[in-house]
Amino acid sequence: MSDLVTGEAVVLGLRAAKLPSRGLAVALDLAVQVAGLVATTLALSLLAPDLDGAAVAAVTIGLTVFFLVALPIMIETLSRGRSLGKTALGLRVVRSDGGPVRFRHSLVRGLVGFLEIIVLLGVPAVVCSAVSSEGKRLGDVFAGTLVVRERVPGAGGAAAALPPVNPQLLQAIGGELVALDLSAVPEPLWLAVRQFLGRIGELDQAVAHQMSARLADDLVARTGHPVPYGVHPAAYLGAVLSERQRREWTRAQGYAFQQAQQQAQVQRQQQQPWAPTPPASPVTPPVAPLAAPPVPPSPPAAGTGFAPPA
Template sequence: MESVKVNTSQHVEIDYPVSGLGERIAARLIDLACFIGLYILFIVLVLMTGLSGLSDASPYIFYVVIGLYFAAYVFYNLICEIFMNGQSIGKKLMKIKVISLDGGQPSIGQYFIRWVFRIIDFGMTGQVGGLICIAVSEKKQRIGDIVAGTTVIRTVPRTAFEQIAFRPVEEDYVPVFNNANELSDRDMELIHEVLITFNKTHNPDLIYTMAARISAHLGISLPEGMNELDFLRTIVKDYNYTTSMA
């Protein structure tokens, strides 16, 4: 998963999971779908009430409503991003948001600049200029993002807790295999990858092969009543405990 390195105002570099091109396209399509839905609803209401009746009530109502609709369409992204913390409806559903390159929330000026440059990113380039720029730029920025000093990131954590290889162990934990710290970090990463793969595929051969490799490397045998899966899980806990206590 790609990430963007952001320098915060405290001069600390933080890696954020950057939004992919597909997610940004999907968010834009969702936003467009919302406006298409509203437009269809408006047409249906006009047909139900009768266009002539609406015009008789006030000859300007129809045009005022159409004008408000297109004004909402033009200013939609700017208003949403300012008042929805860098998100539109589409971005919120896709779990992405706009941030400043200093790691904070963009200013109104930054939102305004990236909104103005939609003319170049989408209007003047047939909807493809911004997409090409996102695809080739280092920080996945469209032209408006580059000028405004912003980018778009994912709002969900990249890694769930159960996917973390090196977890803290309880202080009162008693290790089963005291020489587990003879393994390397790479060995532990491989064990972790095998456990994750087993949970997805339920292929026991992966567990048997890795358990045999680890037990041979450490010169130990599996205790009576402990299967290969429990052995690998125990090795992970023992390694985390012994290395944290070192």
């Protein structure tokens, strides 16, 4: 059993592949690669028989690098750590933290593997794999990878790791899950639960039960709700994770509906016909009333000799 640990300190318990199975897988891969190299070389010799010695040497070197270095790197990268020989024997290359390999890991493994397996006839690979407790060769040491067994005897997938659970019992705890407070559960714990449930089919049954019980205890410590009696810890983890995903989906749907309503309201406002505002009537200033004309003074009376003052 390998002591493989993820970034969330979750022990995976995968079984590392040893020298016999790895050697047989490498032999199958090399047989296919050499057969492809020979067939391609013969086909080119028949199609272009007039090539000179330098061209033949260049083509031969190019085909050798392609079939023995480039092709294994591409296959391992695209298949996430598998090859023809590893698939036949149920093996897979993973990172030291249990994640899938990437191009840089496959590149280092391919270049170092060409030196230690092809150039040096596999002697360093055999010695290193025999000495290592996890069966690593030099390419795995430099790339930080590990070859594990995917088909573990006695573990028939997730169905074999999980015992049968009474559906009525799961239906009975459904109401408790709806009322469960999940706000105190940190995101790293959710990530550890998802990774464990995704790889439960690759684990030994005893290891899977221990890990599920430990994760369930961590979940109970943050929610304050114990695991119901008779429910497997892994089944309870799956039910709680499904409830959290349901809440997130409901919240996302509500947010999307609110955004759609706001967008529809904006569109309705933009589509309303524009009505021009009537111009305001001009304000006429008040007209002052006309003043009465002044009354001229009356003329003096005749014969009195009195004239009024001006």
